[in-house]
Amino acid sequence: MNPMLGKEFRQRMREKRGWILPSLYLLALSGVVTAAYYFTAATAQRYEWREIQGSQIGQVIFVATTYVQLTLLLLLAPVFSAGAITIEKEQRTLPGLLTSLLTTWQIWWGKFVSSLLFLILLLVSSLPILSMSFAFGGIAPRQIFVALGASLLVFAVICAIGLYCSSFFRRSIHSTAVTYAILVALTVITVVGFAIVQSQMDNRPGPPSHSAMRCLYLNPYFLVSMAFVRPQEWYPDWYLSIAAFVVMGFLASFFALRNLSRTGEQA
Amino acid sequence: MIEIEKLGKIYDGKPALSNFSLTIAEGELFGLVGPNGAGKSTLIKILATLLRPTAGKASIAGHDVTHDPRAIRALAGYMPDVPGVYSDLQAHEFLEFFAEAFHLHGKRKSDAVEQALAFAGLSDRRSTYVEHLSMGLKQRLVLAKTLLHRPKVLLLDEPATGLDPLARIELRRQLKDLNQQGVTILLSSHILADLEDICTRVAFILGGQNATDSEGRSVVVLSSAMSDSLLCEIEVLGDAQSAAAIATQFAGARVLETKAALLHVEIKGGPERASALLSHLVAARTKIVRFDPRGPDLEERYRAVFGRRSS
Numbered sequence: 001m002n003p004m005l006g007k008e009f010r011q012r013m014r015e016k017r018g019w020i021l022p023s024l025y026l027l028a029l030s031g032v033v034t035a036a037y038y039f040t041a042a043t044a045q046r047y048e049w050r051e052i053q054g055s056q057i058g059q060v061i062f063v064a065t066t067y068v069q070l071t072l073l074l075l076l077a078p079v080f081s082a083g084a085i086t087i088e089k090e091q092r093t094l095p096g097l098l099t100s101l102l103t104t105w106q107i108w109w110g111k112f113v114s115s116l117l118f119l120i121l122l123l124v125s126s127l128p129i130l131s132m133s134f135a136f137g138g139i140a141p142r143q144i145f146v147a148l149g150a151s152l153l154v155f156a157v158i159c160a161i162g163l164y165c166s167s168f169f170r171r172s173i174h175s176t177a178v179t180y181a182i183l184v185a186l187t188v189i190t191v192v193g194f195a196i197v198q199s200q201m202d203n204r205p206g207p208p209s210h211s212a213m214r215c216l217y218l219n220p221y222f223l224v225s226m227a228f229v230r231p232q233e234w235y236p237d238w239y240l241s242i243a244a245f246v247v248m249g250f251l252a253s254f255f256a257l258r259n260l261s262r263t264g265e266q267a
Numbered sequence: 268m269i270e271i272e273k274l275g276k277i278y279d280g281k282p283a284l285s286n287f288s289l290t291i292a293e294g295e296l297f298g299l300v301g302p303n304g305a306g307k308s309t310l311i312k313i314l315a316t317l318l319r320p321t322a323g324k325a326s327i328a329g330h331d332v333t334h335d336p337r338a339i340r341a342l343a344g345y346m347p348d349v350p351g352v353y354s355d356l357q358a359h360e361f362l363e364f365f366a367e368a369f370h371l372h373g374k375r376k377s378d379a380v381e382q383a384l385a386f387a388g389l390s391d392r393r394s395t396y397v398e399h400l401s402m403g404l405k406q407r408l409v410l411a412k413t414l415l416h417r418p419k420v421l422l423l424d425e426p427a428t429g430l431d432p433l434a435r436i437e438l439r440r441q442l443k444d445l446n447q448q449g450v451t452i453l454l455s456s457h458i459l460a461d462l463e464d465i466c467t468r469v470a471f472i473l474g475g476q477n478a479t480d481s482e483g484r485s486v487v488v489l490s491s492a493m494s495d496s497l498l499c500e501i502e503v504l505g506d507a508q509s510a511a512a513i514a515t516q517f518a519g520a521r522v523l524e525t526k527a528a529l530l531h532v533e534i535k536g537g538p539e540r541a542s543a544l545l546s547h548l549v550a551a552r553t554k555i556v557r558f559d560p561r562g563p564d565l566e567e568r569y570r571a572v573f574g575r576r577s578s
Contacts, residue, residue, distance in 0.1 A: 003367035007353070007360075014355050092351030096412070099315050099345045100368035101337065 004102065004110020012080075012114055025072060025122050029065060029129045036064040055138025062133035063228060066147045069126055070154070070224050073119055074187070077155055078179035081115040081162025083172035085260065090172060104260040108163065108253070115159045123151060147227035150242075154220040157245050158183065160252035167259035190219040213237050217244040268293040268328055268420060268451045269314065275322030276309050276475070283309040284475040286323070289486070291453060296446040298462035298469035298489075299455040300565075302573055306475035307455035308348060311424045314453070315345035327420055341369075344418035348425035350409035354398035358389045361397055362412055369416035383411035386441070403434030410441065421445065423454035427461055439465050463489055463565040473573060489565065497541050497560045498523070499532045504554035513551045517544050528556070 012018055040060045085107075088094040097107055130147075133139045162179045169175040193215035194208070201209050216222040217240050226238040269291040276284040284306045291297045299307050312318040314325055316336035324331060330338040353361055362383045366376040384390045387407040392400075400408065406426070413421065426442075427435045435458070443465055446452055456462050462469055470486045471478035477485040503510045507530045511522045519535040534540050541560040548555060 003364055006367070007356070007364045010360065011353065011355050088351075091353070092347065092349050093353060094351070095312075095315070095317055095345065095347045096351060096365065096409075097368070098317055099340055099343075100365060101340055101370050101416075102368045 002106050002110050004097075004106055005113055008110050008114030009117070012118060018118075021076065022122055022125055025076075026125060026129070028072060029069060029126050032064050032068045033061050033129055033132055036061045053138070054136040056136075058133040058136030058138040061136065062130070062139045062143065062147075065126070065130050065133070066151075066224060066227065067221065069123070069130070070151055070220060073122060073151070073155060074158065074183060074220060076122070077115075077119060077158040078162050078176050078183065080118050081111075081159040082166050082176040082179040084111040084115055084163055085166035085256075086169055086172040086175045089170050104257055108167075108257050108260055111163055111166075112159055112253075115162065116156055119155045119159070120152070123148060123155075143227045147224060150224045150226055153242065153245055153249075154223055157249035157252070158220075160249045160256065164252040164256040164259070167256040186218050187220060190215050190217075190222075194219075210237070214240075217241040218248065268295070269297075269325070269453060270327075271310070271314075271323070271325045273323035274310070274313065274320050274325055276306075276313060276318060277321045278309075282475050284313070284320070286476055287472065288323075288477060289470050291451065293451055294446070294449055295468065296442065296452045296466050297454070298466035299453065299472060300459070300462065300469050300569060301455075301472035301478065305472045305478075307472055308424050309475070310472070311345070311422050311453065311455060314339075315343065315422050316340060317345075341416065342418055343420040343422055344413035344416070345422045346409055346413045346424065346426055348428055350406065352397045352405050352409060355396065357394045357396055358387075358400070358408060359384060359393040361408065362415065365412045366415050371416065379415045379417075383415055386414065387411035402429050403431060403437075406430055406434065406438070407441075410438070414445070419449075419451060421450055421452045421454075423452065425455055425457065427456055427458050435461060459565045459569055469565065471569075471573075478573070497534050497537065499534055499541055499544065500557070500559040501530050501532060501548070501555060502557040503528050503530070504556055510548060510553045513548055513553055514544065517547045520544055534560070 037057055037060075040057045044056075085094070088097065098104075127144075127148075130144055133144075134141075158179075161182055162175070165175040165179045165182075166172075169178065194212050197215055198208050198212035201212065217237070219241075223238070223241045223245060226234055226241075229238075269289070271287060271289040274284055274287045275282065287306065287310060299310065301307050309318065313320050314327065314332055316332055316339050319333055324333070326332060327339050327343055330342070332339055353364075356364070359380055362380045363376065366379050366383075371379050381390070384393050387404065387410070389395070389400075389404065389408060389411075392404075397405065397408065406429070410423075410426065421442075423442075427438055430438060439461055442452060442454070446465075454462075454466075466489055468486055469489060471480070479485045480487065501507075501510065501514075505528070507525045507528050511525045511530050511532075514520050514530065514532050515522055517534075519540055521533045523531040523533055525531075532544065534544050538560065545555070545558050548558075
């Protein structure tokens with residue numbers, strides 16, 4: 001096993017956040033499920049729907065939980081990844097790693113997997129909550145797997161970006177700030193771009209234009225929304241979105257590895 | 268063992284190392300001396316494969332530091348000036364991690380870790396978290412970590428920084444022991460007394476270049492090793508100039524400095540020749556108040572090399 005992995009797991013699980021974060025995270029998701037249930041029931045009551053379908057509640061819970069989960073984990077991803085290499089620079093342990101027989105790939109991979117695995121731990125721990133939507137119906141197991149898979153891809157790419165920033169900067173605070181800035185660009189600026197392009201189109205009825213949709217390819221919420229549409233609708237926009245994320249992840253990883261191999265200058 | 272030839276390194280357009288050359292033989296305990304910013308750390312980092320030189324070449328045991336860094340890492344141990352530790356690991360976990368990082372597994376790993384713990388004096392504190400260790404113990408732990416893979420060469424950048432006197436004495440003892448076991452050691456230090464105590468030779472470095480003393484030597488052999496010259500401080504009654512003239516006539520004696528009633532004379536040949544010089548001066552009716560033969564003092568040499576540049 002890569003020695004970096006063992007060390008990273010040991011260190012991460014010794015941190016207080018190793019158990020505080022999952023607890024808070026599950027608490028927040030439980031709150032979302034409860035709120036989604038009561039909100040749907042109250043809405044049905046307000047509009048005097050004759051009878052509310054369980055499947056409607058199930059769908060609302062699923063959509064709300066998926067997006068809230070994505071939001072929470074997007075906020076946490078830079079915390080785990082953006083300081084992973086800078087902490088080695090700050091505590092001056094990086095020279096020890098770079099002058100050992102560990103390869104830069106092993107160092108990067110250890111950092112990447114340990115950052116991602118904590119997010120996966122949170123993701124998996126939320127599965128029982130996400131599965132509650134089954135109890136109400138209206139959700140296919142495929143949708144849960146697609147939501148998890150898309151979320152996993154997003155987190156892997158964000159971790160890769162965080163590690164790139166961490167390999168570039170000397171201080172964790174700078175690296176984390178820039179990773180969050182990139183996150184804002186991906187989540188907010190892409191939507192603004194979409195709105196601008198769409199507003200310039202004719203106000204024709206129907207789905208948004210492909211030109212506008214292109215702005216959303218790098219948006220994590222757009223990618224995860226593939227769980228809410230039929231697979232026949234994935235082509236071409238969601239496939240291109242997956243490709244865009246994969247390319248972004250590879251580029252971030254490539255440049256992080258390159259920085260790491262040159263980082264003796266900063267060590 | 269270590270060959271450095273016209274080595275250069277440019278940082279942000281400024282030369283940190285320029286045309287620096289040095290040869291260190293196998294089994295030497297070699298010191299590197301120079302003021303802050305002289306290029307000592309840059310040189311050691313290049314040898315440790317952390318930095319790539321921009322000119323020249325360096326090799327350890329025939330392996331080029333630029334082209335064969337993994338071979339260098341396998342045979343050299345590097346300890347930086349401020350060694351980092353993982354505070355949230357226990358002492359044995361810290362060593363186990365680095366043992367694995369040097370491809371030691373199974374019994375080889377456990378043996379290496381036990382030896383390292385014993386070397387650091389931490390056998391009975393193996394489960395203590397590193398953050399609870401004193402500065403001296405942390406330094407010993409890092410040195411022990413550096414020795415895990417039994418390196419043939421040790422590259423130590425200011426290893427005594429931040430250590431109290433007792434820890435420094437212990438470090439000197441450990442380095443001497445390692446050197447006697449055949450480990451070639453290159454260390455930089457500001458603490459000249461430490462270098463003088465343990466090093467066989469020292470090299471002067473200034474502005475990234477080889478610096479030379481008044482005799483044009485960039486590498487000097489220390490009295491602790493095999494120097495055959497002594498520096499005598501002689502205090503006379505009356506004028507030191509006439510005493511200096513008498514001393515100059517003595518074979519192998521060289522007057523370095525005359526100041527009021529004090530003169531410094533370098534004499535080749537060891538204590539016997541110093542005794543003969545004393546007899547020579549007394550026979551010439553020089554009234555001597557004090558005669559203090561010492562070896563060539565590194566501090567004196569340091570002042571001779573770097574003092575004149577700073578003044």
